[in-house]
Amino acid sequence: MPVRAKKSPKRSKSPPARPTRARTSPARGRRVYIVTGGVTKFAKAHPAMDFRLMVRRAYDYALKGVPNLTPDRIDGTRISYFSDHFTRQLKAASMVQDYLGLNPKGSVRIEWGGATGGECVQAAYEAVASGRMDVCLAAGFETMSRVNTWKGNEFIALASDTNFDFPLGGFYTGYYALMVMRHIYEYLRLGKFANVRDEREAQRLAIAEGSRIMSLVSVKNHRNALHNPYAQYPKRLTVEDVLNSEMISYPLTREQICTMSDGAACVILCDEERAKEFTDKPVQVTGVGCGTDTMRLSDRPFGRVPLLPHEKAKEYEHLPYPGVHSFRAGRTAGIEAYRMAGITKPTEELDFVELHDAYASSEIQTYEDLGLCRYGEGYGFVERGDPFLKGIDYGFPVPRAGAMPVNPSGGLIACGHPVGATGLMQAVFAFWQLQGTIPKHFGDPALQLAKPKRGAIHSHAGTGSAVTVSILERGFR
Amino acid sequence: MSARPRTFSKFRDVQSELEQSGAAIFRDGDGVESLIIRNPYTISYIHSYAEDSPFFLGLAEGRLRGSKCRRPKCGFVYGTPRSHCMVCGAPTEWVDLPTKGRVHSWTTCHFSGELFLKETPYSLALVEFDGVGSLLLVRLRDCAESDLYVGMPIEARFEANPKYAITDVWFVPSR
Numbered sequence: 001m002p003v004r005a006k007k008s009p010k011r012s013k014s015p016p017a018r019p020t021r022a023r024t025s026p027a028r029g030r031r032v033y034i035v036t037g038g039v040t041k042f043a044k045a046h047p048a049m050d051f052r053l054m055v056r057r058a059y060d061y062a063l064k065g066v067p068n069l070t071p072d073r074i075d076g077t078r079i080s081y082f083s084d085h086f087t088r089q090l091k092a093a094s095m096v097q098d099y100l101g102l103n104p105k106g107s108v109r110i111e112w113g114g115a116t117g118g119e120c121v122q123a124a125y126e127a128v129a130s131g132r133m134d135v136c137l138a139a140g141f142e143t144m145s146r147v148n149t150w151k152g153n154e155f156i157a158l159a160s161d162t163n164f165d166f167p168l169g170g171f172y173t174g175y176y177a178l179m180v181m182r183h184i185y186e187y188l189r190l191g192k193f194a195n196v197r198d199e200r201e202a203q204r205l206a207i208a209e210g211s212r213i214m215s216l217v218s219v220k221n222h223r224n225a226l227h228n229p230y231a232q233y234p235k236r237l238t239v240e241d242v243l244n245s246e247m248i249s250y251p252l253t254r255e256q257i258c259t260m261s262d263g264a265a266c267v268i269l270c271d272e273e274r275a276k277e278f279t280d281k282p283v284q285v286t287g288v289g290c291g292t293d294t295m296r297l298s299d300r301p302f303g304r305v306p307l308l309p310h311e312k313a314k315e316y317e318h319l320p321y322p323g324v325h326s327f328r329a330g331r332t333a334g335i336e337a338y339r340m341a342g343i344t345k346p347t348e349e350l351d352f353v354e355l356h357d358a359y360a361s362s363e364i365q366t367y368e369d370l371g372l373c374r375y376g377e378g379y380g381f382v383e384r385g386d387p388f389l390k391g392i393d394y395g396f397p398v399p400r401a402g403a404m405p406v407n408p409s410g411g412l413i414a415c416g417h418p419v420g421a422t423g424l425m426q427a428v429f430a431f432w433q434l435q436g437t438i439p440k441h442f443g444d445p446a447l448q449l450a451k452p453k454r455g456a457i458h459s460h461a462g463t464g465s466a467v468t469v470s471i472l473e474r475g476f477r
Numbered sequence: 478m479s480a481r482p483r484t485f486s487k488f489r490d491v492q493s494e495l496e497q498s499g500a501a502i503f504r505d506g507d508g509v510e511s512l513i514i515r516n517p518y519t520i521s522y523i524h525s526y527a528e529d530s531p532f533f534l535g536l537a538e539g540r541l542r543g544s545k546c547r548r549p550k551c552g553f554v555y556g557t558p559r560s561h562c563m564v565c566g567a568p569t570e571w572v573d574l575p576t577k578g579r580v581h582s583w584t585t586c587h588f589s590g591e592l593f594l595k596e597t598p599y600s601l602a603l604v605e606f607d608g609v610g611s612l613l614l615v616r617l618r619d620c621a622e623s624d625l626y627v628g629m630p631i632e633a634r635f636e637a638n639p640k641y642a643i644t645d646v647w648f649v650p651s652r
Contacts, residue, residue, distance in 0.1 A: 045488050047503045047511040088518060148492065154590030163529050164557055167642045168616055169586060169593035174601055177584035178614075182603075185582070185627045203626045250585040250622060298557040298603060298612040301564075324582055324603060324612075 029129030033275035033282040033475050034267050035069065037428035038062035042232040042263035042416030045145030051092055052099035054264035055139050059100055062266055066278045069268065075133035076106035080120035080140035081420030082113065085155040087143050096139065113159055114358065116140060117423020118459020118468035122288045124269045134274050139266035142418035152260050159462045161296050173257055175297060175463045177249040180361035183325040184210035187376040211251045213379045214360035215242035218255050218413055219395065220388050221357060225410025227446035232261055232416030238395055256360035261416030265424035267431060280476060281435045287341030287471030291332025295465050297324045306331050308371040309344040319375060327464030330369035334469050341471040346371045347404050351452035352433060354426040356460035357411040366458060372404055392446065408433065408447050423459035423468070430455045434474045482512070528560040531571055536646050537639035541576055543609060544569035556606055556613040574606055576633040577651060581605040581612055585622040600625060604648060619649040
């Protein structure tokens with residue numbers, strides 16, 4: 001029998017919404033700036049470079065941009081990679097520190113699932129903000145080509161509950177498919193198709209519509225990447241190409257999913273005094289936020305939406321949240337980072353967002369978590385064209401192109417996702433974007449936004465079990 | 478016999494060579510050569526279900542068990558058991574779950590991790606139960622992808638020869 005959301009599921013009791021604890025004032029500490037960055041081209045495989053050499057390449061590129069910043073000025077490092085399984089080399093971060101010639105300076109390995117790179121940026125931020133270091137290198141890598149794709153899927157799936165979820169044949173595309181299926185139900189079946197009487201017909205229509213709109217996101221990111229020489233899979237795709245690509249886990253197709261990659265990236269963070277010495281174009285980290293959620297999708301509560309400043313509780317009265325349709329960790333990270341950066345209207349106060357689009361579905365879900373649109377408006381946000389760039393040919397009209405550019409670099413879907421490097425790659429691209437140096441580093445001006453002042457980077461771990469959001473701001477006139 | 482492994486310029490050819498001879502040389506576009514070897518790794522874990530054990534022993538007896546918070550004021554009921562309540566932190570007790578529920582969300586996996594590739598395609602569903610506050614992830618059987626929908630009534634079936642794994646229970650469409 002058809003079941004409507006308000007009646008379903010009948011629950012014993014909803015867990016009370018746990019309000020995010022309001023801070024009396026933004027986090028205090030020293031001002032922190034990014035002064036340089038580097039990234040290797042992300043590739044299916046870099047057989048001629050191991051993780052040490054990949055990081056070395058990114059690090060050399062970063063140092064080249066700041067002649068006054070010699071290695072002796074670096075106080076210590078934060079080094080990130082996700083999984084020891086991929087290289088079967090434990091303590092790989094120590095080997096990077098060693099290879100870069102930075103012993104005996106201090107270093108900590110960072111691991112936080114898919115959000116590993118984003119967390120690494122924030123760990124380096126904390127080292128500088130606290131005064132523990134003046135100059136901190138944040139570097140990350142992953143070499144995923146050392147096993148075949150299916151074994152890689154299995155390794156990543158081990159980052160889900162190994163009692164209840166993994167042994168079912170659970171794997172990450174499957175988990176995200178479960179999430180987007182419910183997202184489509186909540187917002188398209190009960191939204192655009194609310195008046196279709198036949199339940200199964202309504203759901204079929206909703207899934208087809210959701211799949212079409214997810215494909216627009218895939219086209220956007222793949223075509224943006226045509227202008228990014230670091231991207232693994234720049235492609236001139238059409239919506240049909242995306243829909244007709246191999247079905248991985250219904251309704252997600254291959255072109256709606258990022259791939260496994262080899263790659264490395266790094267940024268160097270420092271305090272204000274040193275920033276001025278090293279560069280005339282520093283970028284300040286003005287906000288950091290982090291959130292978490294249950295490992296198992298089954299355990300996600302059906303409570304209330306934690307609100308952003310521009311939202312009202314009444315808007316979401318009937319929305320069981322987060323359920324499996326949204327990422328409460330992303331919303332929590334956004335609230336914290338926005339509060340610290342003093343952002344109250346994200347779409348007006350951010351010039352672009354580099355977010356974790358491991359799946360085209362999670363890009364749409366993340367628009368809503370970050371308040372780029374209201375919950376339920378993610379599909380319309382894409383259709384109107386807000387997250388697209390001006391001046392790029394997408395093969396279809398995008399009326400509001402440039403309104404709120406998301407993943408101008410091409411995101412994970414087109415750039416690749418060497419997990420421990422990904423969040424750092426976002427930091428590098430956002431840093432160059434805010435410096436206005438994209439044309440120099442990409443050798444192509446197409447993706448450079450016109451004088452962006454402020455951007456957000458968003459890094460996301462397994463089904464939203466951990467998310468970081470950092471706000472970066474131009475630190476020069 | 479040559480002391481030097483065979484050389485390949487396509488990376489995917491390296492993998493099949495490794496299966497056969499255990500070593501290969503990859504030459505990239507710049508002419509840089511990398512020696513690549515096969516490095517097998519197998520291990521059997523001594524995996525304890527620990528505090529979740531009663532759930533898996535229950536499956537072997539044809540029982541589906543959840544847990545309920547012991548604190549009367551809370552009393553949250555979990556569709557996937559946990560021994561401490563995530564709402565209030567109190568210990569929980571074991572309760573029997575209904576064996577009938579509804580599909581909260583679903584997918585059909587056409588690919589997977591290596592371990593389960595041979596079983597594809599298979600369907601997964603999050604099950605919602607009346608009177609239960611959280612969900613349970615299960616395999617769905619006896620139902621084509623095209624027949625699945627959110628809200629579909631389903632019921633549990635149990636493995637007659639238990640393997641002591643979550644796959645000892647699966648759900649099928651209710652008649």
